[in-house]
Amino acid sequence: MKLFALFLICLPAMVVAQSREVDPDDLRLTIEIEELPAQPFQQEMILLTIHGVYQRHITQEKLEQPDLTGINWMQLGEDHWFESRLNGKTVKNMRRRIALFPETSGKLEIGAFQHHLTLLDEENKWFEHTIRSQPITFDVIPVPQTKQWWFPVRRLEIQDSWSNAPDQLLPGEGVLRIIRVSALGARPDMIPPMPELTSPSALIFPHPEKRLVDLTARGPEAVAFWRWTIKPRNDVSTILEPIEFSYFDTATRKSEKAVISAQRVAYLPDETDQPAQVAQDAPAQLRPGLLIICGLVSFLVSIAVLVGKDREFSGVWLRRLFEKYTLLYRLRRGVRQNDLSTVRRLAQSLDHQNIPDDVRATLLSKLDIHIYGRTQQVFDLKEFYLRFRRSIH
Template sequence: MKWLVLILVALPVQVLAQSKTVLPSEASIEVTIADDAPVPFTREMVLLTIRGVYRRHITREELIQPLFDGFSWAQLGPDSWSEERINGRKYKVLTRRMAIYPVEAGKLSIGPFVHRLTLTDENDDWFEHEIQSDPLTIQVAKAPATQDWWFPVRKLQISDQWSNAPDQLAPGEGVLRVIRLEALGATPEMLPPMPELTSPSALIFAHPEKRLVELTPEGPVTYAFWRWTIRPSNDTSGIVEPLQFSYFDTVARETREVTISPQRIAYGTVTQEEGPDRSEKDVAQAKLLGGPGAAIASVVFLAGLVLGMSGHKVAASRALQRFGIFDPLVRDLQSCAKTGRADGLRQAASAILHRDGPSSRRLKQMQDFDRQYFDPKAAAPDLKEFARSFLKN
């Protein structure tokens, strides 16, 4: 008897739940902005949360967003569906996160989001039903006047990295500098352009800028990589001048200045072992050996000659490698010059400089070569002439 009463009580509720009559408590959607959000400036990120709550079985659904007149926007990942218990009852919950960026000041309106649902009735037939959110109005302030790039961002992290120690370079060697920007709340086009790195006494070759974006629930995170290859232009050192730019901290609501410090670029000091002082007064007069001394010297000479003939040729072999065809680096240099491989030729020349030590003439040749090789407007260097004069000096 108790089971029959429970079935009779539950039956009207179940029929009502699957009828074509959809109550507001069974399907609703709203769009919200954080309660503590300040009045945004133009091009500043505003986070929207679209949240739908449902107690009906949904066969199909489509969320249609408004046109966003006066805004640019980005959806922060796919829609998420979950189950929540609200007032003791289970609900299906839809969540979408969006970042919108007002492009003009004033009072801007966001139209309703429409959720088009396919539900089932008491006969298990499908029918269409739409719900929509209330429209929103946002007051937007005009961005403050700045001398440079207007760059509003929620969080900015900067790193300055070098491929090797910039003040301990090998002769003819360059160094790669990479400045990495990580900006939360900014899309790639919002970041300032790559600045010009300058130095009165160094050669600087800029690489193409790279920008990447990652979508997170807290907003887009844009990564920018500014890259330069730098070489001293003389035998001593050079200074790379500092970089400066500003951004607007949207959390602290203030403008912040960024200064990336200057850096010294230099070849490392090459020191050679100094032998003992061989002044004339310390050198004893040479005398020819005679008698027993001459005999001992002959034996020592013959023993050394036998050892040399038996394979102890390491020092001699290394010395021979420094002459013409016996030197593998010289062979590489000449081969690259003949085949037109400028990058290989430069690597071989740098290796020779590193091995043999700095030479003012060779360093000057490397600087002239780099100006022609890296400057797209300059004439291509004559590889054969470079190899000939480089080996001659």
């Protein structure tokens, strides 16, 4: 009896809630532009929030966006649905965030967003209803007169990394340089073009740049990877010239200059040129790796003797064979230690010593993407080693 009485009390409210007559206060849709420290320039990011509040049960919905003439835009993730309290009642909310990048200056208008809703009437039948937001306008300033690349950002981060120590290269070895430019509040195409890396005495091989974008609650974060392989022309060292580019800090409203300092690239001194050092009664220690290499030397010498019966013995052939198996041993040790930079360096050395192979090229490309790209895929280093080892002849 008490439950029936409670049902009778709630019935009028339920009937009103599921009526074909829609109270405008029950369904509201607004759009709002974030406050900026000053009027925005062209291409400067502006965050737009679309917010809906719904006191009716919704069975289906579709948000229609107006034509944003003169504005480039990016939606920051999926629509966010959540509940809140309004006048003591639980109501549904929808929030969508969009990053706007004005392409033209002057007064721009954002037209009305339309939210097409499917509601229920008194008989639990569906009917369509549309709510609209009010249009808003804002002013945009033209790009300042400058000969520099126009690059407005909220935050800029630069990372300069190397595949191995650039001033400790082995004779004849090259090094891979990767500069990562991360810009919050920018699209990937807004980052300046990959600069030309210069040096008075170095061989420089540029790689195709990579550009990505990460959608965050604070706006899109564009990322560019600039990559070069560098090798000194001489047997000693070389200097890479600094890299500079300008950008506009939208927080401080000032033009700034990013400078990546000069870098020395050098070979390690040849150990044969160093004076010999006399050991000071140090206790003898046998390392497992040394034992393996010694055994390998004995094995190779035996092969050389057998080969010498049929053809003239070649010291160059023996040295190359020894270098190959030494590199393979070090590569396997790097895989066990999960040392990606060492694995990449040794794999590149082995690849250069062998005839070009499509399988090795594909494996090295996947390794580079795993190390320097932003991928979430699992990379099996042991499988890489096994397939790479089979491609070495």
